Amino acid sequence: MRTPLKALIALFAGAALCMTPQVAALPGATPAALTAPRDAAPAAADPAYRILVFSRTAGFRHSSIDEGITALRDLGAANNFTVDATEDPQAFTTANLAQYRAVVFLSTTGDVLGNAQQTAFEQYLGSGGGYVGIHAAADTEYDWPFYEGLAGAYFHSHPAIQPATVKVEDRAHDATAHLGRTWQRTDEWYNYRTNPRTTAHVLASLDESSYSGGTMSGDHPIAWCKDYAGGRAFYTGGGHTEESYADPAFRRHLLGGIRWAAGTTQADCRPETGYTSLFDGTGTTGWKQAGPGGFTLADSTLTSQGGLGMLWYNAREFTGDYSLKLDWKASGDDNSGVLVGFPASDDPWSAVNNGYEIQIDATDTADRTTGAVYGFQSADIPARDAALNPPGEWNTYEIRVTGERLEIFLNGRKINDFTNTDPARSLKQGHIGLQNHGDGDEVAFRNIRIKQAGTSPGPRSGEVRGVNGKCLDIDNAGTADGTKIQLYTCNTSAAQRWTVADDGTLQALGKCLDIDNAGTTDGTKIQLYTCNNTGAQKWTAQPDGTVRNPQSGKCLDASGDTWNDRTPVHLWTCHTGPNQKWTLP
CATH class of the missing domain: 2.80.10.50 (Trefoil (Acidic Fibroblast Growth Factor, subunit A))
Incomplete structure (x- = not known):
């Protein structure tokens, strides 16, 4: 339930945010918290579903395919999905594909499907199906333009197997949320013919200075996701070696890709370029606490503690149009919010009286629950529910300000569209902040970034x-x-x-x-x-x-x-x- 304190203050003050003035200190993080992968925690229980693993090769055959099938079967047994494995292209019919929530191309190579099978697979994606490409899936179907868009990029070349540093760019997606900011792995690192960043959402990339043989000029995506042709597509370049499939972190990476492609977890997989980081996990320079309580910093994550208070970005005020993105996670029925459009002040009531709160709260009235402009306008509840991950899993907000218009996107889907008409408030200029609501309300935040007017908004x-x-x-x-x-x-x-x-x-x-x-x-x-x-x-x-x-x-x-x-x-x-x-x- 929502804490009575916030309900009472909102009742008596008519406020969109509840807090009292006091400044709290913010502890720093240790270097290990910034780089070390966490334990590969199991995913939340999902409804039962089936996936098809397809591993036909018409070119080079990877010796790790058997280990890959075994790993996927193990993941299915532990996470409530059934794995059917085949190398028969006749499995690609409209009727047969309809029983699967996702199809995994496990190190396929060359031309593996005929025209009729390609058509059936295109129809499957168009009906909302999922695709997961692993490693040599990018070395497949070079004469099928639909597949090039689906996979995201074609294979070009690779150096020898060697260790490298993987930079984890998105720690909200289920395939990468369990990882640290960097991930040390040994694998065969593909170079690609094109860079998928403009058409897909990059989850992880390679630090080309950490190994030899990278040819992508320092911007080297290695795992990504995208909405494509009505369905979902996830690709990872890892998985050449047999040892990969015994690695818990890599297995959890695959599981997250499968869960997202199958639609059991949500994420913002729109292409993303042009954002500037306001909080990247390394420190809180430019941020200031107003009111009691505060935020702890560990594992590149800010977590609210105590309150009522607010951590606000005092380094600059944002004017004009912008898109603010951030990742957040609640562990249960916790309460927090994101504030925009308020003036600089050490008195948090300035945010109450002049700004707007985009609410985070699992249960409350429609205008005071997740996705609402708190106290002013409910989210589109069916759209919100379809986009929302449950407590314990990460979500991504995009808060888009255009003049006095405030649009809210949850995991890539628009859930609220509000226009300010209150002369005492204005979205055209102001600061942003994070609410720490009170004891027991612990909400975590990661990767806060902003794109201002004058840069391409992207699709x-x-x-x-x-x-x-x-x-x-x-x-x-x-x-x-x-x-x-x-x-x-x-x-x-x-x-x-x-x-x-x-x-x-x-x-x-x-x-x-x-x-x-x-x-x-x-x-x-x-x-x-x-x-x-x-x-x-x-x-x-x-x-x-x-x-x-x-x-x-x-x-x-x-x-x-x-x-x-x-x-x-x-x-x-x-x-x-x-x-x-x-x-x-």
């Missing part, structure tokens, strides 16, 4: 909501060119998950939102079509809520005037009616 993924709260939907999750686009009740399916790409396209299931034959007349069909970089596939969100195609000068429009499920979407002269108002991710 965003989620629902496109229109009139009557319905979602932009692909009819029957079809992937054929020409598939109808319609309104439909929002249901979190892959057919309603759109990516707003930097090139101006709206993409889902691996294809683009398209105007039939580049038409310009009112009523022209809007369809799904292979991305081709034409003007018929470019869309621009307007300040009035419309989504306009610059080539035609017309707008995305829900046809008719009843707007039930399956209402077709078409092109129409812009008029700002409710059937032309859309909320993008």
